[in-house]
Amino acid sequence: MTQFRYLTGLIGRDIQASLSPMLHESEGDAQGLRLVYRLFDLAADGMDAGDLPRLLDAVQLAGFAGVNVTHPYKQAVIAHLDDLSPQAAQIGSVNTVVFQHGRRIGHNTDIQGFAENLRAGLPSGSRFGKVVQMGGGGAGAATAHALMGMYVGTLTLFDPNGARAAELCAALCALHGDGRAVVGQDLTAALADADGVVNATPLGMAGYPGSAIPQDLLRPDFWVTDIVYFPLETQLLREAKAAGCVTLDGSGMTVHQAAGAFEHFTGRKADAARMAANFHAALTGGTRR
Structure with missing residues (x-):
């Protein structure tokens, strides 16, 4: 009733x-x-x-x-x-x-949602030493704080708005420890020794086609997750899966x-x-x- x-x-x-x-x-x-x-x-x-x-x-x-x-x-x-x-x-x-x-x-409620998805969806033993995140907007702030709470060693943050990226990194470091979040300058270099990749941009959504990471920079030892869920398999996740990466969608x-x-x-x-x-x-x- x-x-x-x-x-x-x-x-x-x-x-x-x-x-x-x-x-x-x-x-x-x-x-x-x-x-x-x-x-x-x-x-x-x-x-x-x-x-x-x-x-x-x-x-x-x-x-x-x-x-x-x-x-x-x-x-x-x-x-x-x-x-x-x-x-x-x-x-x-x-x-x-x-x-x-x-x-x-x-x-x-995005912080809890993202953290729960990582805990449940990534294989046991997944490494979090160095993570690259694309996007520092509203959703990106939530995913970044969730990653810090999951004891990521270093988070390298890329965003087209440099001031926004710097502000978010400063807030993360003030709360979670100096040097744990840095503004990305060179994506190729940042990905060279990364363990995981997070897309916190709208790229991949219906209406925002494309991928935040060039396909040729994806390596099979990455885990890759996307906050987008429609479509469930974004271009990034499709290309990451083809490269042999562990992938996790945004559902x-x-x-x-x-x-x-x-x-x-x-x-x-x-x-x-x-x-x-x-x-x-x-x-x-x-x-x-």
């Missing part, structure tokens, strides 16, 4: 292929909750970052429990919130906004961050295993909602 009703959603750009509505609504159904999850695709609606304030006003006034936030607004949304969880404040990135007692509280991160967001929205603990089964069923031909 349905007991409670929740309005939720996702704010982002070029997100029509998102499986987040299915993930949240199917978990709500399983728990006897009437949960509606709506996409707010600013590209499709002819809006941009300047429209975030009025969009947040609208969903808050409409009685939404909260919204997820994805590329490219995980950092831009912070200026329009009343408070941040300690973790969101620490990394300067928000992927979940909860409306509570007239206030907007920003959270980040686990997506499921675990969604489970965390579901708990923030509803106060109910999500069944991550059930969400993962629903997610993969949808990807392999099940019903999407």
